[in-house]
Amino acid sequence: MHRICLxxxxxxxxxxxHARRLAQAGVPPEAVLWQVGDAPGDLFGGEPQALPPxxxxxxxxxxxxxxxxxxxxxxxxxxxxxxxxxxxxxxAANPALLGDHADPLLRRVESMAxxxxxxxxxxxxFLRFRExxxxxxxxxxxxxxxxxxxPEHYILRANASFFVDRFAAMxxxxxxxxxxxxxxxxxxxxxxxxxxxxxxxxxxxxAAWQTYYSAIFNPARxxxxxxxxxxxRKYWKNMPETALVPGMIADARRRELAMVAQAPQAPRxxxxxxxxxxxxxxxxxxxxxxxxxxxxxxxPATQTVFGExxxxxxxxxxxxxPGDQEDRAGRxxxxxxxxxxxxxLAQAGVPxDRLYVTNAVKHFKFEQRGxxxxxxxxxxxxxxxxxxxxxxxxxxxxxxxxIAMGKTALRALTGQNLSIGREAGQExxxxxxxxxxxxVHPSHLLRLPSQAEAEQGFERYVADLRGGLAGLEEPLRx
Amino acid sequence: xxxxxxxxxxxxxxxxxxxxxxxxxxxxxxxxxxxxKGLGSTSGGMGICHAYAPDGRCISxxxxxxxxxxxxxxxxxxxxxxxNVRRARFTAAEVVKLTLDFYRRNCIxxxxxxxxxxxxxxxxxxxxxxxxxxxxxxHDFRGYIHLKTIPDADPALxxxxxxxxxxxxxxxxxxxxxxxxxxxxxKSQDRIEGAMGAMRGAIADGHDAKxxxxxxxxxxxxxxxxxxxxxxxxxxxxxxxARASTLYDRFDLRRVYYSAFSPIPDASxxxxxxxxxxxxxxxxxxxDWLLRYYGFSPQEVGAAADPATGMLPLDIDPKLAWALRxxxxxxxxxxxxxxxxxxxxxxxxxxxxxxILSARRLRQLRxxxxxxxxVSLRKLRPFIVxxxxxxxxxxxxxxxxxLLAPKPAQLxxxxx
Numbered sequence: 095m096h097r098i099c100l101x102x103x104x105x106x107x108x109x110x111x112h113a114r115r116l117a118q119a120g121v122p123p124e125a126v127l128w129q130v131g132d133a134p135g136d137l138f139g140g141e142p143q144a145l146p147p148x149x150x151x152x153x154x155x156x157x158x159x160x161x162x163x164x165x166x167x168x169x170x171x172x173x174x175x176x177x178x179x180x181x182x183x184x185x186a187a188n189p190a191l192l193g194d195h196a197d198p199l200l201r202r203v204e205s206m207a208x209x210x211x212x213x214x215x216x217x218x219x220f221l222r223f224r225e226x227x228x229x230x231x232x233x234x235x236x237x238x239x240x241x242x243x244x245p246e247h248y249i250l251r252a253n254a255s256f257f258v259d260r261f262a263a264m265x266x267x268x269x270x271x272x273x274x275x276x277x278x279x280x281x282x283x284x285x286x287x288x289x290x291x292x293x294x295x296x297x298x299x300x301a302a303w304q305t306y307y308s309a310i311f312n313p314a315r316x317x318x319x320x321x322x323x324x325x326x327r328k329y330w331k332n333m334p335e336t337a338l339v340p341g342m343i344a345d346a347r348r349r350e351l352a353m354v355a356q357a358p359q360a361p362r363x364x365x366x367x368x369x370x371x372x373x374x375x376x377x378x379x380x381x382x383x384x385x386x387x388x389x390x391x392x393x394p395a396t397q398t399v400f401g402e403x404x405x406x407x408x409x410x411x412x413x414x415x416p417g418d419q420e421d422r423a424g425r426x427x428x429x430x431x432x433x434x435x436x437x438x439l440a441q442a443g444v445p446x447d448r449l450y451v452t453n454a455v456k457h458f459k460f461e462q463r464g465x466x467x468x469x470x471x472x473x474x475x476x477x478x479x480x481x482x483x484x485x486x487x488x489x490x491x492x493x494x495x496x497i498a499m500g501k502t503a504l505r506a507l508t509g510q511n512l513s514i515g516r517e518a519g520q521e522x523x524x525x526x527x528x529x530x531x532x533x534v535h536p537s538h539l540l541r542l543p544s545q546a547e548a549e550q551g552f553e554r555y556v557a558d559l560r561g562g563l564a565g566l567e568e569p570l571r572x
Numbered sequence: 573x574x575x576x577x578x579x580x581x582x583x584x585x586x587x588x589x590x591x592x593x594x595x596x597x598x599x600x601x602x603x604x605x606x607x608x609k610g611l612g613s614t615s616g617g618m619g620i621c622h623a624y625a626p627d628g629r630c631i632s633x634x635x636x637x638x639x640x641x642x643x644x645x646x647x648x649x650x651x652x653x654x655x656n657v658r659r660a661r662f663t664a665a666e667v668v669k670l671t672l673d674f675y676r677r678n679c680i681x682x683x684x685x686x687x688x689x690x691x692x693x694x695x696x697x698x699x700x701x702x703x704x705x706x707x708x709x710x711h712d713f714r715g716y717i718h719l720k721t722i723p724d725a726d727p728a729l730x731x732x733x734x735x736x737x738x739x740x741x742x743x744x745x746x747x748x749x750x751x752x753x754x755x756x757x758x759k760s761q762d763r764i765e766g767a768m769g770a771m772r773g774a775i776a777d778g779h780d781a782k783x784x785x786x787x788x789x790x791x792x793x794x795x796x797x798x799x800x801x802x803x804x805x806x807x808x809x810x811x812x813x814a815r816a817s818t819l820y821d822r823f824d825l826r827r828v829y830y831s832a833f834s835p836i837p838d839a840s841x842x843x844x845x846x847x848x849x850x851x852x853x854x855x856x857x858x859x860d861w862l863l864r865y866y867g868f869s870p871q872e873v874g875a876a877a878d879p880a881t882g883m884l885p886l887d888i889d890p891k892l893a894w895a896l897r898x899x900x901x902x903x904x905x906x907x908x909x910x911x912x913x914x915x916x917x918x919x920x921x922x923x924x925x926x927x928i929l930s931a932r933r934l935r936q937l938r939x940x941x942x943x944x945x946x947v948s949l950r951k952l953r954p955f956i957v958x959x960x961x962x963x964x965x966x967x968x969x970x971x972x973x974x975l976l977a978p979k980p981a982q983l984x985x986x987x988x
Contacts, residue, residue, distance in 0.1 A: 194934040195927035196941035219620045223677045239676060259604035260613040299673045305579050309586035310635060311625040314834040315848055320628025335623055343626050350835055358841035361654035368645040368757060375842040378754040385750045388808055389880055475880020482806055489844030
């Protein structure tokens with residue numbers, strides 16, 4: 095058994111020297127015991143054995159192996175020297191094996207190296223300096239920047255050049271439980287392990303940094319998981335800003351809801367202020383919808399038929415889609431179904447110009463039969479594509495009541511396929527809490543086969559509308 | 573306004589800057605201050621995120637607005653002219669001091685400076701450039717600088733910005749022209765794209781000069797990027813992906829950032845607030861990766877979207893969505909298929925693909941080998957063939973999507 099004593103936990107050079115000699119001598123991995131320092135490590139290792147004479151056999155390995163070894167050897171795993179030697183023997187015999195990423199040993203070493211790279215990177219990122227003034231006499235006082243950091247692996251020396259490259263004109267010290275680094279502007283010196291108490295307790299600039307940290311956070315996009323994935327809690331104790339995190343998380347939802355719930359304030363009037371009341375919002379939305387290409391219906395249709403009515407209507411009526419006449423005129427509910435709708439409103443005693451009337455789908459879908467364009471029912475994809483507009487209309491109007499006429503309207507409002515049938519006249523609650531009254535679409539009444547049924551259906555339809563509007567007499571009169 | 577302390581201003585002007593998604597310090601040129609002069613270094617490759625906020629976003633740069641006063645009245649913006657938000661304005665010296673103070677303590681990689689438009693585009697651009705100039709020339713600052721440039725500003729000022737900055741950016745703001753007309757009527761797509769085109773030319777000229785003369789000055793070595801807001805206009809995912817791809821091609825962009833429209837204080841009535849579509853934003857970034865690293869064409873990503881609505885599924889990633897739509901392309905033999913096909917397999921990243929290509933030269937890959945090189949074998953199985961595995965009917969199962977999609981409960985967090 096060969097016992098190899100390395101000088102330090104990150105003694106990469108020592109490992110290289112010994113590993114080369116051992117490998118040249120053909121010593122198998124299981125016959126080597128690696129340790130740091132010269133204390134007897136393994137009780138059963140017996141007396142150290144002299145190395146067999148060097149064979150002079152050249153030992154060459156691909157360059158990427160050296161890089162891999164230099165990184166993996168900094169890992170805190172006590173097995174690292176032995177693992178790397180085992181890999182070295184394997185690679186020296188067949189350099190091509192370095193490409194065999196499915197090999198368990200290579201995989202393990204690669205994953206160690208990647209852990210070390212991450213630890214190195216995180217030290218670049220999360221180490222924080224605090225400024226202190228050194229020197230007794232006023233005119234000799236000079237700043238020194240001191241950091242306390244706790245690396246997980248043996249990366250302190252490996253990281254020295256990063257900080258020298260970046261802060262060469264400053265005087266700084268990095269204190270860690272593994273050792274210390276000191277830079278005086280020209281030379282780097284190493285010192286013994288340090289304790290946290292030796293580092294400065296604070297720095298006046300940290301308050302400003304905390305201000306920045308809380309201000310740059312967007313409470314409406316809370317994603318703690320994403321934060322923790324990249325900045326796990328183990329790093330928190332040495333970062334001044336992380337003390338704020340629990341409070342920021344606790345308060346985020348409240349801040350977001352407050353923003354959403356806040357009714358639009360009167361805009362600050364400058365000469366640059368654009369109109370931004372609900373009426374302007376609807377007008378602009380209608381203009382944008384004129385060019386809608388969200389689904390294929392815009393192709394054959396003449397134009398987008400957007401909703402119509404006052405922005406403060408309070409009641410929103412949703413139908414299915416424009417028909418032939420609506421498509422030509424660009425206004426909703428002006429064809430035969432619209433006439434029926436108007437008649438029902440008149441009977442219910444509701445002036446139409448007090449309602450906001452719109453459709454679930456804003457383009458006319460039809461089948462061409464000779465010269466006739468026959469209504470075709472929009473499919474679920476088309477309804478869902480068009481839902482974006484309906485949602486915007488609802489968000490701007492914030493109606494106190496929605497009246498859903500027919501299955502398509504209901505699908506667009508709830509995202510679910512429900513049929514109206516017997517539920518006509520009922521009221522449901524939409525996801526945002528708005529009450530929604532269900533009724534049939536007026537074109538359904540036009541298709542009823544007998545006069546009697548049509549009359550009966552119409553009466554019920556009027557009753558549904560009136561029932562829906564009953565509780566809202568007040569605003570309608572106002 | 574003058575009564576505000578530096579900390580007050582910092583709070584206001586960082587808050588005003590947080591709706592810019594980019595905080596990257598990547599790309600560009602390797603620099604250091606080993607010579608003992610100046611301050612700072614850049615890696616030239618991967619950037620460094622010095623902290624993460626609870627919104628999951630990286631904090632790499634000190635991201636500030638020079639002022640949040642603005643003569644534009646864009647409805648999605650917290651700083652629009654008509655907003656009642658508190659206003660503040662930094663002097664150039666104040667931004668320089670904050671940058672250097674934070675940099676010396678290793679809190680940041682550098683500065684990302686933007687501004688509301690005050691007086692005129694030229695005046696505003698001059699102020700932005702002055703901060704960068706002071707950092708570079710007066711303080712020999714060698715860290716990262718990202719400047720937002722303003723369309724319509726004098727080309728000489730844009731040129732100066734490019735000389736000092738590592739990266740420059742101009743936001744296209746919204747994916748559709750109609751959306752821009754409704755929500756940012758002061759801006760025009762033509763002017764924005766004109767400025768991006770000019771910037772592309774300037775960056776290309778800079779590279780060209782550098783190739784011929786080593787002493788030629790650097791010009792925005794980390795290129796230009798842009799950002800668009802998602803969920804404020806009617807654009808579908810398919811339209812957004814197509815738009816992003818056009819932008820990459822036409823302007824040679826390094827990155828297109830997506831920013832889910834999120835509630836702002838004192839919002840405009842024109843743009844109703846709702847929860848930001850964070851999952852949608854995430855799926856768009858994934859599709860961006862498919863375009864840039866996985867050899868997908870924008871049409872192919874578009875084909876992963878729902879044919880009727882043009883939207884990418886939220887419960888599964890776009891690569892899996894594509895695979896489920898084009899099942900005839902699977903299973904793929906890991907021991908034989910070319911790289912382009914391996915990259916199509918859902919659950920295989922670029923690194924895993926490279927490891928597989930390298931390993932299969934030395935051995936016949938079996939499932940256990942694949943398991944060592946990838947994250948989750950369960951998701952891969954239906955799509956691959958190895959020496960000891962063939963999925964048989966699995967690829968054709970109608971409930972394959974249900975088998976692979978995460979449990980619905982996990983999605984609640986992101987529900988819009």
